[in-house]
Amino acid sequence: MKKEFERFDMTLPPVRTKWYLMPLMLMLSLPDVIKHRNILHREGTKDLKAPFVLLCNHNAFMDFKVATKAIFPMRANYVVAIDGFIGREKLLRNVGGICKRKFTSDPTLVRHLTRTIKNGDIAVIYPEARYSLCGTTAILPDSLGKLCKLLRVPVVVLICHGHHINSPYWNLHDRGVKPTEAEYKLLFTKEELAETSVDEVNRKIVEAFQYDDYAWQMEKGIKVTYKKRAEGLHKVLYQCASCKAEHKMTTKGKILSCGACGKEWEMTELGQLRALDGKTEFSHIPDWYEWERANVRREVEEGTYSSGELPVRVDTLPNAEKFIHLGEGTMVHNMNGFTVRGTDTEGDSFEMIKNVPSLYSCHIEYDYLGKYGDCVDLNTLKDTWYIYPDPERCDFSVTKMALATEELYAAHRRKRQNGPLQSNPGL
Numbered sequence: 543m544k545k546e547f548e549r550f551d552m553t554l555p556p557v558r559t560k561w562y563l564m565p566l567m568l569m570l571s572l573p574d575v576i577k578h579r580n581i582l583h584r585e586g587t588k589d590l591k592a593p594f595v596l597l598c599n600h601n602a603f604m605d606f607k608v609a610t611k612a613i614f615p616m617r618a619n620y621v622v623a624i625d626g627f628i629g630r631e632k633l634l635r636n637v638g639g640i641c642k643r644k645f646t647s648d649p650t651l652v653r654h655l656t657r658t659i660k661n662g663d664i665a666v667i668y669p670e671a672r673y674s675l676c677g678t679t680a681i682l683p684d685s686l687g688k689l690c691k692l693l694r695v696p697v698v699v700l701i702c703h704g705h706h707i708n709s710p711y712w713n714l715h716d717r718g719v720k721p722t723e724a725e726y727k728l729l730f731t732k733e734e735l736a737e738t739s740v741d742e743v744n745r746k747i748v749e750a751f752q753y754d755d756y757a758w759q760m761e762k763g764i765k766v767t768y769k770k771r772a773e774g775l776h777k778v779l780y781q782c783a784s785c786k787a788e789h790k791m792t793t794k795g796k797i798l799s800c801g802a803c804g805k806e807w808e809m810t811e812l813g814q815l816r817a818l819d820g821k822t823e824f825s826h827i828p829d830w831y832e833w834e835r836a837n838v839r840r841e842v843e844e845g846t847y848s849s850g851e852l853p854v855r856v857d858t859l860p861n862a863e864k865f866i867h868l869g870e871g872t873m874v875h876n877m878n879g880f881t882v883r884g885t886d887t888e889g890d891s892f893e894m895i896k897n898v899p900s901l902y903s904c905h906i907e908y909d910y911l912g913k914y915g916d917c918v919d920l921n922t923l924k925d926t927w928y929i930y931p932d933p934e935r936c937d938f939s940v941t942k943m944a945l946a947t948e949e950l951y952a953a954h955r956r957k958r959q960n961g962p963l964q965s966n967p968g969l
């Protein structure tokens with residue numbers, strides 16, 4: 543018998559935030575917003591009334607708190623990934639959470655957001671759909687412009703600066719960065735939106751979403767004195783900029799080093815990298831990351847990209863209760879996309895194939911919950927799999943897999959450029 547689980551009910555309509563929870567949400571948000579002395583710049587949003595769509599960038603949990611401050615006392619529904627619901631479904635529904643499985647194209651979500659707008663509330667979307675890995679913009683889905691046009695209400699952006707510097711995805715320790723900043727800006731009025739083409743809406747959203755937390759840190763001269771500030775950075779910078787070896791980078795304290803050639807870099811208080819000996823290849827962390835991307839792109843263009851066959855542990859999240867161990871198996875990520883196969887704890891086989899056109903990006907986790915290490919998160923409309931390659935038995939980088947997912951999709955799009963473009967899956 544195949545394992546059957548009770549599934550999360552995606553069809554339940556969004557809940558209007560209970561009035562008595564609203565001051566509570568503000569009270570829970572404000573201490574952090576005050577502690578980091580967040581400065582909110584309003585542009586065209588001072589007298590704006592719901593309903594509207596609010597698009598936010600995503601670097602840390604603080605983003606939610608700043609959003610709460612920006613829109614209070616208006617009500618909102620928030621699109622939240624299912625892993626954010628674990629063990630607190632009731633609470634999340636009551637504060638307005640709408641559940642979504644990451645990087646899936648879900649028509650139910652559009653229905654829920656339409657309901658939010660009809661209720662006269664704010665539809666809050668984090669369109670990058672995952673935390674930024676190095677404080678720069680992640681890929682945005684093409685479906686966004688179409689969604690905004692469909693909802694026929696003003697489009698507003700909330701771009702936070704400093705949240706990655708304060709608590710980077712690869713090492714969440716709160717570095718006490720202050721002040722942080724946020725731009726809360728009207729991008730389209732209802733009338734402007736009606737007169738603008740989908741492509742132009744997308745273009746303006748992408749333009750508004752350009753941000754770079756490390757450049758912001760330099761510009762503001764904000765110092766991070768945390769002694770372990772570089773620890774975890776090797777998860778993102780997995781390839782040595784000097785000898786080009788992969789999976790040999792490590793970090794300790796403020797030092798990033800390569801186990802293959804021995805080169806070392808210091809992460810300065812201003813978030814820059816500086817080689818301890820010889821040339822500094824990249825002082826700006828996002829430049830190093832984009833260099834890695836270019837190398838992955840080359841492998842994709844040459845048709846040689848492959849993670850190899852990785853032994854993996856697969857956990858599944860059919861509902862918001864808790865992860866369930868599905869079984870052991872293998873994962874390959876190559877020119878065909880992801881293939882995960884294995885045997886569950888009852889001896890039945892399982893499989894998930896995510897081909898290249900079905901995935902424009904993917905969510906990864908670094909040392910998720912401190913349990914089984916780094917993982918890749920793959921979803922269908924009914925299921926969420928957290929797939930952990932075994933670090934004892936193989937070399938891998940989930941960052942490289944995420945970059946490769948985006949580059950494979952981009953190459954696929956370029957190939958199809960002369961043919962009809964399919965709409966970007968997922969939101």
Ligand SMILES: [Zn+2]
Nearest residue numbers: 782785800803
């Ligand atoms: Zn090296």
